[in-house]
Amino acid sequence: MPNETVLTMRGISKQFPGVKALNNVDFTLRKGEIHALMGENGAGKSTLIKVLTGVYGKDAGVIWIDGSEGEAHIHSPQDAQNIGIATVYQEITLCPNLTVAENMYIGRGNGLLVKQKDYEKKAGELLANLNIPARPKQQLASCSLAVQQMVAIARAVDMNCKVLILDEPTSSLDDKEVQMLFTLMRDLKSRGVGIIFVTHFLEQVYEVSDRITVLRNGELVGEYVVEDLPQVQLVAKMMGKDLDELNSMSEFSQKAAVSDEVTYKAEHLSSEASKPFDFQIHKGEVNGFTGLLGSGRSESVRAIFGADRVTGGKVKVNGKDVHITKPYEAMKNGIGYLPEDRKRDGIIADLSVRENIILALQVMKGFFKPLSRADMEKFADEYIKALSIKTASKDTPVGSLSGGNQQKVILARWLLTHPDYLILDEPTRGIDVGTKLEIQKLVLKLAEENVSVTFISSEIEEMLRTCSRLIVMRDRNIVGELTGDQLTQKQVMKTIAGGEAS
Amino acid sequence: MIVTKKTLKKKGNLSQLMIPLIAFGLLIIFNLIRDPGFFSIETKLNNAGNTVLAGNLISIINGASELAILAMGMTLVTAACGGQDISVGAAAAIAGSVFVKVIRGASMVTGGTVILAFLACCVVAMLFGSFNGMLVSVFRIQPMIATLILYTCGRSIAYWINGGATPTIDGSITGAIGSFIPGVPIPTPVIIVVVMIILFSLAFRFTTLGLYTQTVGINQNAARLNGINTTLIKLLSFVILGICVSVAGCIGVCRLQLINHETLLIDIEMDTILAVAIGGNSLGGGKFKISGSILGAYVIQMLTTTLYAMKVSSTDVKAYKAIVIILLVVIGSPVVKRWFTKVMANIRGASIRRLGVKEGN
Amino acid sequence: MTVQNSSLNQKRREPLTDTQLLMTITICIFFVMYILAMLLLGGGFLRAQQIFDLLNDNAPLIIVACGLTVVMIGGGIDISVGGVTSLVVMSCVLYLNNSGNMFVSMLLALGIGLAFGLVHGLLVSYLEIQPFIVTLAGMFFARGMTTILSVNPQKLAHEGVNALRAVKIEIPWLGYVAKNGNLIPARMELGVIVALLCVIVIFLLLKFGRTGRNFYALGGNQQSALMLGINVKRTRFTSYVISGLLSGIAGYVFMMHTGAGNATNAAGAEMNAIASSIIGGTLLTGGVGNIIGTFFGTLTLTTIKKIVVTSGLNDPWWQSITTGAMLMFFIVLQSVVLSRRGKVKTSRNVKE
The missing domain is CATH 3.40.50.300 (P-loop containing nucleotide triphosphate hydrolases)
Incomplete structure (x- = not known):
């Protein structure tokens, strides 16, 4: 039977x-x-x-x-x-x-x-x-x-x-x-x-x-x-x-030393979708937001980038007071954001890989300063090679690429803008194990180059490998911040579940 | 290797223009068989005593001017908003009325008055364009429904501006805009189309209009998260269409030297949308090719002229036009295309597959 | 457990669906508008005949709007309805004047409508051509054929049909007493009965028919509809056939009303029908809409025109300018209402 x-x-x-x-x-x-x-x-x-x-x-x-x-x-x-x-x-x-x-x-x-x-x-x-x-x-x-x-x-x-x-x-x-x-x-x-x-x-x-x-x-x-x-x-x-x-995963568990310079600092930042929260990240630091789905981790980083309507709070970038209410202002302040939902918020499916890669840079340059064709080709070639994006050509519509390669294209788009602070929301979701590792390595490499990175993932293990500080959220509130020895799966789970004494 | 890549790319670009090009070719062949001298161009003296070009070809190119201009703007709106503006005819009537009103208000028609009148009508058309654009971009109403409002009442507004009459204008300058500039054998509307095409290509060359419009049309969320002001881009597309509308309206008025709110560019919205579609652009927005739309406009005009030449009365033309349109879109339909490629592949791959099956067994 | 659950369901009233909400708004606005017209303008608006006049004049519009609503719920568009109506009128008048049979003329009307519906459905659903283009061509073809049949107006000269045209349903108790003391009963044409029948049939189809619910699914999300095992192509095909058939019926009713064929018959009917549907709460994106809403949408649209005329704005342009203004009012209202709903929804999810 x-x-x-x-x-x-x-x-x-x-x-x-x-x-x-x-x-x-x-x-x-x-x-x-x-x-x-x-x-x-x-x-x-x-x-x-x-x-x-x-x-x-x-x-x-x-x-x-x-x-x-x-x-x-x-x-x-x-x-x-x-x-x-x-x-x-x-x-x-x-x-x-x-x-x-x-x-x-x-x-x-x-x-x-x-x-x-x-x-x-x-x-x-x-x-x-x-x-x-x-x-x-x-x-x-x-x-x-x-x-x-x-x-x-x-x-x-x-x-x-x-x-x-x-x-x-x-x-x-x-x-x-x-x-x-x-x-x-x-x-x-x-x-x-x-x-x-x-x-x-x-x-x-x-x-x-x-x-x-x-x-x-x-x-x-x-x-x-x-x-x-x-x-x-x-x-x-x-x-x-x-x-x-x-096995080489364990190799890159040593994390880069964090400098004292604060790249981004928010006080009582809130948006339509998120409650007020305080947050700061240092130069060259990789931190993570963790919590269950719906705990507000994505909403918080969206507030940082101005993806939802910002309703209040003070923000300092590199020590200067700034106003970030929409994505363009965040980009101008050196912030990049790889969204959670690749299909809905990330790729421009019918446009070519080339156009998808240069999009953010182009927007930052401005409406009246289009990149020359030669520049576009150069950038596209450079990043297709650097991230080993598997595509038939630069002119292939990005929608016809596999999920992992689409993700790499969006990653390339933000790397091309040379951000000081890069937010990656679920960059490894729905993509294969090989690409996952590549992306994790890339994050650590960026940190070495003094880029601050916020890394969000549903897989705690992955975050433990890459992040030197974890911010734990529950019910739209930050309920804990874990560093150093506290970065164990058990401790994270405990904090998420609210079993902590504090 | 490089060569094959290049040809491939060319093929990709051309495939969108296949349908209008095929239609164009068929119409030309058809006309040549019917009347070998159909496309002959001759020079003759017009009423004003100028030497001008004449012939069917000239009248096709001339007659399609308004359509071509509107098709350019419509392509942008279609691409950015994923819908069409059905109020262009009505808006052109308003623009034309404003044009006539300013000219009639002046004591003497000079070049300055005409320019002033054009600017006034441009501003009005852009205002109505941004009205449509606001509804679409801010209130997120589908373009066809948003523009249904102006479609319903636009011609009546024009009637109102005209004070319930069909006022005429006279003056050599407006006459020249509608027909020929003394000493230039090419019809002025054609020159205006060329100027518009140049303006559009400059806009695409020196701004990121093309990239932004397509991005917004394909994935609005992503466009916003990449810092593009999607509301503004949509609004902009409608404002640009507004400029096109005012130019087309002025040409229409100058041709007849009068404004009739009921008949000025009547039903042109349908032809314009058709031109965009025949040009291989998706009416659902996204990627676009303005050259396709322009070509589409000339295809439509050539079809109309051909039918007239075959002594089809102007009211009956629509029926024949419909048949040709259906034939065109059927050839271009995804299902027929798929079927065609399948048949081709079968013919090519038949022998290979036969071998494969044998091996498999 | 189950009992508890069902009693819970009974107690708790579900919030209105989008379709119901938009329809309710339209009906309320229609009644408010009409009552205001009765209070402020009086005269004709106080008589029941006003309503019947509206129905008599607009029976064909109601019928085509029903067909269009079906197509729009399925996520398509049919702009050929006016053209088909006018072609049917012209063909039937010519046929009847050539000593045709009344019964056959009805079949002719249905046949023409059906033919257009079949071709549209075929091209749109099986050849996947954009519906706007297909039905635009359909409209061109129908209008062109009408003028090919006859450019000049043709008066209907068939005794049988003319006799039928003269039949009016009189409702004495809704009548009014004229100045000379005679009771003038409210008169309703046969076409209105046909229109109301169409409304009821389509309403039942959409509400209880399997095909009807499939239209909503198709318009709601085509990909999902396919995955849910709905025959998407056949469903879409059916929606165009229904629209075509109704255009045919509308043509016959139109002929019964005017008694003449004219190349400009039902000019602009497609846009009026679309406007009626929209006012009635149908969304062009599909999946949302209701026939009762469309019915009241048509009434609202035509009432406003009547109000403009009655209130003394005699310049010819005011009718369409007010229509436009009202259309804008409804469109913006719907957009605001729906987007507010969306916001409420997300904030509720946030709380969860």
């Missing part, structure tokens, strides 16, 4: 113009198992998922699904849904203008009429059952992002799916919500649903998964039972490298 397969994919290949996204990949999902699909960015995870859900057609290969005779033909998301494959994507794929109940039942069934009352009743029961804090008649847009995600899962649950695909479901949830999700996943597992779990969080994989399939560069590396594959080996398999690089 436990070895009964629900989904078999054999020899799946998919070609995009210029890229072989999947090459002869096999994947097997058994009844009642949670199967993690792992790989770096561009390894082919999302392509495989999209082939399975009918978003992309496959070039070669076969798919069998338990319950349907012979080969399964999936040409559209609807086909996938009909044969029992449900998907919950990282980006919410629900309609914000409809109610919660409608979002759970739209696009299903065949009748001419919709039975609104029925839906609302059934939705109410299910939501209560799964402990999801949403009301059936509520407009979806009025729910928080995490709740919207759960509604999407509730929808999948209600469809009695055989295969449930969770594509990065936890990236916008806080710890409590992640635990709720895991409870839900285990519950579904016991009902015999096969779950494909795609995530970047290694700990989460080990917490819930039974099996792991690793992809690399569009090819299958292998399928493993969780117990047989230690975390370090998993990383090695994903990166296709030996452990040298991983």
